[in-house]
Amino acid sequence: xxxxxxxRATDVDDVKSVEIVPRFFASRDSQLFGVYHAPDGALxxxxxxxxxxxxxxxxxxxxxxxxxxxRMLSAAGLHVLRFDYAGTGDSCGESxxxxxxxxxxxxxxxxxxxxxxxxxxxxxxxxxxxxxVLALRAIAQGLKVKSAVLWDPIVVGGDYVRSLxxxxxxxxxxxxxxxxxxxxxxELMGYPFPDRxxxxxxxxxxLHEPIGRLERVMVIGARFDTAQIALQRRLEAxxxxxxxxxxxxxxxxxxxxxxxxxxxxxxxxxxxxxxLSGRRA
Amino acid sequence: MKERAVTFGAxxxxxxxxxxxxxxxxxxxxxxxxxxxxxxxxxPFRLYVELARRLAxxxxxxxxxDLAGMGDSxxxxxxxxxxxxxxxxxxxxxxxxxxTVGAEKFILIGLCSGVxxxxxxxxxxxxxxxxxxIDGYSYxxxxxxxxxxxxxxxxxxxxxxxxxxxxxxxKQVEVGDALPQVFVRDHxxxxxxxxxxxxxxxxGVRLLFVFSGGVFYxxxxxxxxxxxxxxxxxxxxxxxxxxxxxDHVFTSVAKRDALVERLDRWVRKVVA
Numbered sequence: 001x002x003x004x005x006x007x008r009a010t011d012v013d014d015v016k017s018v019e020i021v022p023r024f025f026a027s028r029d030s031q032l033f034g035v036y037h038a039p040d041g042a043l044x045x046x047x048x049x050x051x052x053x054x055x056x057x058x059x060x061x062x063x064x065x066x067x068x069x070x071r072m073l074s075a076a077g078l079h080v081l082r083f084d085y086a087g088t089g090d091s092c093g094e095s096x097x098x099x100x101x102x103x104x105x106x107x108x109x110x111x112x113x114x115x116x117x118x119x120x121x122x123x124x125x126x127x128x129x130x131x132x133v134l135a136l137r138a139i140a141q142g143l144k145v146k147s148a149v150l151w152d153p154i155v156v157g158g159d160y161v162r163s164l165x166x167x168x169x170x171x172x173x174x175x176x177x178x179x180x181x182x183x184x185x186x187e188l189m190g191y192p193f194p195d196r197x198x199x200x201x202x203x204x205x206x207l208h209e210p211i212g213r214l215e216r217v218m219v220i221g222a223r224f225d226t227a228q229i230a231l232q233r234r235l236e237a238x239x240x241x242x243x244x245x246x247x248x249x250x251x252x253x254x255x256x257x258x259x260x261x262x263x264x265x266x267x268x269x270x271x272x273x274x275x276l277s278g279r280r281a
Numbered sequence: 282m283k284e285r286a287v288t289f290g291a292x293x294x295x296x297x298x299x300x301x302x303x304x305x306x307x308x309x310x311x312x313x314x315x316x317x318x319x320x321x322x323x324x325p326f327r328l329y330v331e332l333a334r335r336l337a338x339x340x341x342x343x344x345x346x347d348l349a350g351m352g353d354s355x356x357x358x359x360x361x362x363x364x365x366x367x368x369x370x371x372x373x374x375x376x377x378x379x380x381t382v383g384a385e386k387f388i389l390i391g392l393c394s395g396v397x398x399x400x401x402x403x404x405x406x407x408x409x410x411x412x413x414x415i416d417g418y419s420y421x422x423x424x425x426x427x428x429x430x431x432x433x434x435x436x437x438x439x440x441x442x443x444x445x446x447x448x449x450x451x452k453q454v455e456v457g458d459a460l461p462q463v464f465v466r467d468h469x470x471x472x473x474x475x476x477x478x479x480x481x482x483x484x485g486v487r488l489l490f491v492f493s494g495g496v497f498y499x500x501x502x503x504x505x506x507x508x509x510x511x512x513x514x515x516x517x518x519x520x521x522x523x524x525x526x527x528d529h530v531f532t533s534v535a536k537r538d539a540l541v542e543r544l545d546r547w548v549r550k551v552v553a
């Protein structure tokens with residue numbers, strides 16, 4: 001395991017305008033929305049990256065950062081697809097119908113879509129927060145990827161749900177009458193969160209559940225908790241080449257941040273781009 | 282209901298989702314919704330997704346899109362002020378809907394900073410048939426201050442909160458400093474806004490103003506609309522609603538459903 005210092009902005013920071021293609025594609029019986037970022041032809045690598053968003057409660061806060069990351073990766077010569085799980089963002093379906101199992105299938109569908117679209121075989125995945133769990137579950141179910149980047153991964157579902165509950169309580173404390181300041185049963189941070197979804201989410205345990213065989217993994221974040229460090233050790237123990245990067249950048253639950261504010265990440269997208277484009281081990 | 286992703290605009294860099302009815306439309310009218318601030322066209326908690334699908338079920342096509350430089354849309358290559366750029370974006374959106382679904386008239390819906398582009402387009406463009414502004418412009422009136430003062434004194438919850446904060450059991454939190462001030466919004470003056478409203482209603486434009494509890498600090502009664510603009514603005518083309526138990530971004534599913542229901546009812550009335 002290696003821990004690296006905060007990277008300085010490099011030439012990946014100099015992002016040119018590249019073609020993007022918004023489109024719908026099929027997954028199971030649903031239509032998912034994705035944005036394909038064509039690679040910069042001068043640096044074409046015949047490789048691709050699928051970006052896996054966090055769960056719906058954290059989706060809007062990272063949309064800008066994901067777009068920035070996608071543009072950096074495509075400017076580095078990589079084909080990129082970022083997509084919305086069924087029932088989230090622009091994709092078809094209702095938020096209340098979501099299941100983690102279906103979303104993991106959506107990750108596999110997105111990888112297949114990028115393979116078809118770009119005519120490439122080698123695909124990596126970047127998962128942020130819940131997106132890390134979904135990417136690892138898709139890999140455990142047989143999805144083949146070149147490498148995976150786990151950005152501030154959720155490791156223990158109970159801790160994750162508690163952090164969302166705390167963010168919801170914080171948000172409600174900032175409201176004033178006559179706005180309703182009480183929790184609504186079956187909802188969390190603006191989305192349906194019935195007991196079924198709560199229990200499924202709380203059951204996440206990346207320290208013990210099966211995770212697939214991965215050659216290369218990057219675990220990246222502004223800070224790591226003990227569960228994330230334990231996950232890094234587990235991945236190493238299972239034979240993955242693990243690169244760990246603690247990088248100074250805004251995080252979703254920094255002190256004083258409103259849970260709805262978007263994060264304006266920069267250093268982490270730079271580090272991920274360097275890793276996936278081969279400029280960083 | 283069917284949805285497709287579209288790119289459009291003179292520079293080809295605007296990105297949106299066009300939601301179309303399955304059934305045949307009754308009128309060549311379409312709805313346009315643009316993004317809010319740095320957030321993209323999905324809207325807060327998918328509000329705009331739900332709204333577009335609901336309106337399409339009511340036989341009205343909807344384009345929700347990102348203004349240039351926001352969400353997934355590219356910035357414009359030519360130099361233009363943010364307000365000029367937003368106006369051109371709205372014109373491009375109307376042109377797309379004319380080309381794709383044959384729309385000739387438009388209904389604009391804006392929330393928060395999304396009001397800026399829809400208000401400016403509704404004032405200038407004669408193709409705009411109606412506009413809905415959620416937590417849009419407001420100005421204090423004498424009635425506002427009286428209601429606010431009276432309300433503060435009579436609310437035990439406000440006293441409890443005041444005591445908690447000032448006697449130390451609740452730490453004061455500061456939010457909002459994390460984001461840089463990337464948006465500079467030019468609100469019209471009260472006189473300008475009055476003229477805008479008058480010119481729109483004289484043109485026959487229907488207007489719906491909805492205010493949530495998130496702006497209660499600046500708009501605390503539907504009566505304030507006439508108080509702040511004067512009785513000359515009274516018109517059967519203007520509707521003013523308050524949804525004060527909802528927060529500014531309609532976080533609660535039930536409040537969001539109620540807003541979608543209200544907008545759907547209003548759009549169906551406009552289209553009829």
